[in-house]
Amino acid sequence: MGGGMRSKALLLGRIGYANDSWKSLSSIADIVETRARDRAEFLEECRTGRFDGVLVIYRTFESVDITGRFDEEVVLSLPTSVKFVCHNGAGYDQVDVQACSKRGIKLSNTPNVVNDSTADTAMFLILGALRRLNVPMATLRNGDWRGHRQPPLGHDPEGKTLGILGMGGIGRNLSKKAEAFGMRIIYHNRCRLGKERAGTAEYVTFEDLLEQSDIVSVNLPLNAETRHIISTHEFGQMKDGVVIVNTARGAVIDEDALVKALDNGKVASAGLDVYENEPNIHPGLTSNPHVLLLPHMGTWTVETQAAMEEKTISNVRSALETGALKDVVAEQGGL
Numbered sequence: 502m503g504g505g506m507r508s509k510a511l512l513l514g515r516i517g518y519a520n521d522s523w524k525s526l527s528s529i530a531d532i533v534e535t536r537a538r539d540r541a542e543f544l545e546e547c548r549t550g551r552f553d554g555v556l557v558i559y560r561t562f563e564s565v566d567i568t569g570r571f572d573e574e575v576v577l578s579l580p581t582s583v584k585f586v587c588h589n590g591a592g593y594d595q596v597d598v599q600a601c602s603k604r605g606i607k608l609s610n611t612p613n614v615v616n617d618s619t620a621d622t623a624m625f626l627i628l629g630a631l632r633r634l635n636v637p638m639a640t641l642r643n644g645d646w647r648g649h650r651q652p653p654l655g656h657d658p659e660g661k662t663l664g665i666l667g668m669g670g671i672g673r674n675l676s677k678k679a680e681a682f683g684m685r686i687i688y689h690n691r692c693r694l695g696k697e698r699a700g701t702a703e704y705v706t707f708e709d710l711l712e713q714s715d716i717v718s719v720n721l722p723l724n725a726e727t728r729h730i731i732s733t734h735e736f737g738q739m740k741d742g743v744v745i746v747n748t749a750r751g752a753v754i755d756e757d758a759l760v761k762a763l764d765n766g767k768v769a770s771a772g773l774d775v776y777e778n779e780p781n782i783h784p785g786l787t788s789n790p791h792v793l794l795l796p797h798m799g800t801w802t803v804e805t806q807a808a809m810e811e812k813t814i815s816n817v818r819s820a821l822e823t824g825a826l827k828d829v830v831a832e833q834g835g836l
């Protein structure tokens with residue numbers, strides 16, 4: 502932009518599916534890629550001026566393995582030309598939004614396109630944890646068919662109360678799916694939704710959700726307000742034998758407290774896709790046969806990965822062409 506200079510876009514991470522869309526950006530901007538293998542090298546690369554003139558950054562969830570958290574130190578190391586960061590992911594807890602805002606950098610994420618695959622994963626974990634399928638799946642693979650004792654009997658979703666904590670796009674998608682399984686849906690959200698968006702799901706207070714749910718599904722973003730929102734005190738308010746499902750971010754739940762609640766039987770079973778210290782998992786979870794565990798697979802489908810990349814690229818394109826993002830995060834005034 503300006504003075505006939507071409508804009509630059511920096512790619513942090515890899516494009517796996519939307520390669521044509523990414524390449525088409527080269528008609529409106531020069532693409533720069535990082536050569537850094539770790540955070541120190543990335544910060545050094547910033548200092549050398551290699552990224553000077555970069556207007557917009559495309560970053561992947563996995564790029565955290567190179568740069569570390571996109572925190573204040575990283576943000577302050579960027580050249581002042583950077584005005585936009587387009588994060589490929591719905592959850593953007595890896596990025597310090599406040600640090601971005603202070604520097605006048607706008608951040609986008611990928612809402613909505615993740616809803617189906619993430620809600621499907623939650624449904625899979627709800628059914629699997631209710632039916633306690635992890636136990637017979639393990640005995641069968643150990644060459645022991647149903648084990649030396651009968652596997653534990655599971656429960657039907659029909660008639661059970663599902664408490665959805667966080668009624669954004671994923672929560673609402675899950676609500677519709679769970680309804681088809683005959684579940685009663687209650688939800689808690691910062692703001693109560695209108696009838697049109699809530700459907701048959703009933704709004705309840707946080708305390709009522711904890712007290713009434715047979716299954717609690719966590720569908721909240723991770724931020725300072727939601728970190729450890731479920732801990733020892735909250736487990737204490739839940740029904741005996743409650744099932745916990747988390748497809749959001751591990752640290753929304755206090756993982757130590759969850760392990761204790763599983764060990765003392767308060768929580769009958771859990772279905773987890775996310776953990777507090779990924780890729781490390783609390784040994785109290787991996788050793789517990791009543792816990793169904795996935796390694797952060799919520800959006801891991803061809804369709805969703807492609808859609809997330811396309812959405813991120815469309816934000817990069819919008820930044821380059823119009824000087825504004827389409828999917829600005831909530832903290833910066835997005836929806």
Ligand SMILES: O=CC(=O)O
Pocket residue numbers: 589590591592593615799800
């Ligand atoms: O975890 C996946 C995402 O935030 O999109």
